[in-house]
Amino acid sequence: MLHILRHSPHADSRFASCLRAINADQSLLLIEDAVYTLLPGTSGRNALEYLPASVSLYTLESDLLGRGVALDDISSRIEVIDYQMMVALCTEHAKVVSW
Amino acid sequence: MAGLLCFHWVGFMKFAIALLAGPQDPAARSALEFARAVLSSGHQISHLFFYREAVHLASLLGVQPQDEQDITAEWRQFITEHRLDAVVCIAAALRRGVLDKAEAQRWERPAANTAAPWELSGLGQWVDALQSADRAVTFGT
Amino acid sequence: MKSLLIISRHAPTRHAAREALDVALAAAAFDVPCGILFMDDGVFQLMRGQDAAQIGQKSLAANLQALPLFGVEDVLVCQHSLGERGLQASQCLLEARVVNNAEIATLIEHYDQILTL
Numbered sequence: 001m002l003h004i005l006r007h008s009p010h011a012d013s014r015f016a017s018c019l020r021a022i023n024a025d026q027s028l029l030l031i032e033d034a035v036y037t038l039l040p041g042t043s044g045r046n047a048l049e050y051l052p053a054s055v056s057l058y059t060l061e062s063d064l065l066g067r068g069v070a071l072d073d074i075s076s077r078i079e080v081i082d083y084q085m086m087v088a089l090c091t092e093h094a095k096v097v098s099w
Numbered sequence: 100m101a102g103l104l105c106f107h108w109v110g111f112m113k114f115a116i117a118l119l120a121g122p123q124d125p126a127a128r129s130a131l132e133f134a135r136a137v138l139s140s141g142h143q144i145s146h147l148f149f150y151r152e153a154v155h156l157a158s159l160l161g162v163q164p165q166d167e168q169d170i171t172a173e174w175r176q177f178i179t180e181h182r183l184d185a186v187v188c189i190a191a192a193l194r195r196g197v198l199d200k201a202e203a204q205r206w207e208r209p210a211a212n213t214a215a216p217w218e219l220s221g222l223g224q225w226v227d228a229l230q231s232a233d234r235a236v237t238f239g240t
Numbered sequence: 241m242k243s244l245l246i247i248s249r250h251a252p253t254r255h256a257a258r259e260a261l262d263v264a265l266a267a268a269a270f271d272v273p274c275g276i277l278f279m280d281d282g283v284f285q286l287m288r289g290q291d292a293a294q295i296g297q298k299s300l301a302a303n304l305q306a307l308p309l310f311g312v313e314d315v316l317v318c319q320h321s322l323g324e325r326g327l328q329a330s331q332c333l334l335e336a337r338v339v340n341n342a343e344i345a346t347l348i349e350h351y352d353q354i355l356t357l
Contacts, residue, residue, distance in 0.1 A: 001348070001349065004236075006126065006129070006238075006239075006240065013249075013280045013281075014240075014249070014280070014356075017249070017279060017280055017318075017321075020320065020341045020344070020345075021341065021344050021345050021348055022345070023345045023349065031129055032125045032126060032129060033125070060129075062132075063125075063129075082136075083132045083133055083135070083136035084136045084139065084140055086133060086136065087133065087136045087137050087140045087142065088140065090114070090234050090236055091110065091112055091142070091233075091234065095352070095353065095354065096234060096235065096236050096237075097348060097354040097356065098236065098237040098238065098240045098356055099240060099356050119357075150259065150263075151256065151259055190262070191259065194255075221266070222262060222263060222266035223266055223269075223270060225263070225266075226244075226263075226266050226267045226270045226272055227270070229242065229244060229267075229272075229353055229355075230241065230242055230272065235353055237355060237356070240356045240357070
């Protein structure tokens with residue numbers, strides 16, 4: 001299952017709700033304002049680090065760059081992808097849940 | 100080569116894409132970029148559904164400053180170019196003042212502001228789309 | 241038929257709450273096996289004693305009560321969201337099954353499609 005988060009963790013409770021509902025072996029893609037979660041030294045980023053290692057994490061490069069989140073600051077756990085790869089992710093997962 | 104083509108054929112999927120946020124939300128662009136990538140990856144878009152504030156994308160009356168991108172025009176062009184089914188929830192549209200000619204007449208409003216390629220229809224269309232698509236992806240939640 | 245779980249997460253004063261119910265009712269009308277999970281501020285929809293007319297709104301109660309009648313099989317409410325908001329299941333105006341985080345994760349696995357509205 002692929003979970004897609006789009007809201008800033010500071011603005012909305014969806015971030016927390018999604019993290020509570022995510023299971024091992026699932027994937028999480030951060031798009032739009034959810035990329036702010038990746039900024040170092042934030043509680044959101046720490047929460048991501050605590051996810052089981054079997055949860056795959058992805059983010060959209062254009063959304064990062066558009067918001068000034070530096071690629072160098074991203075945890076090595078996160079795979080940076082483009083829209084084509086996002087489509088591929090959707091085909092690889094039987095279900096897509098947008099939070 | 101034959102193997103590659105065969106692999107491609109097996110991987111082909113029908114996508115239903117729904118957008119819930121309006122033209123002023125970054126989701127309107129995300130959904131469009133995703134839709135473009137679906138087609139360029141060789142998949143099909145079986146349905147597009149516009150609900151909640153996304154119904155404003157179907158308005159033909161928005162005017163953007165010249166140095167800004169016009170997301171409604173881009174959507175319109177994309178839908179026309181690829182001859183996609185673009186259904187706008189009629190109940191959501193009426194509430195927000197997005198009316199085609201028939202609805203403007205029915206409700207005795209002074210003007211219509213949407214037309215083809217947009218189609219006003221019921222939520223049943225989305226329910227149907229969810230049933231028939233291989234993948235359903237929602238933007239602008 | 242693919243089953244559909246609607247996650248309704250807006251307060252009742254938001255039009256989005258009504259639009260989430262509309263989707264659930266439309267799906268049920270088309271005989272789609274359908275459930276609705278009230279989560280986050282969505283649990284406020286279930287509070288008793290709402291007098292929507294006081295703030296110029298139409299009550300959601302009729303639509304909520306129509307859910308089981310129209311064939312929305314699972315009516316669920318998130319335990320965590322209730323607790324965070326100082327609410328208890330016994331205060332809900334609808335018979336809703338209280339589900340914890342693990343049960344929600346299982347539900348999301350079990351349903352074929354999930355819509356967060």
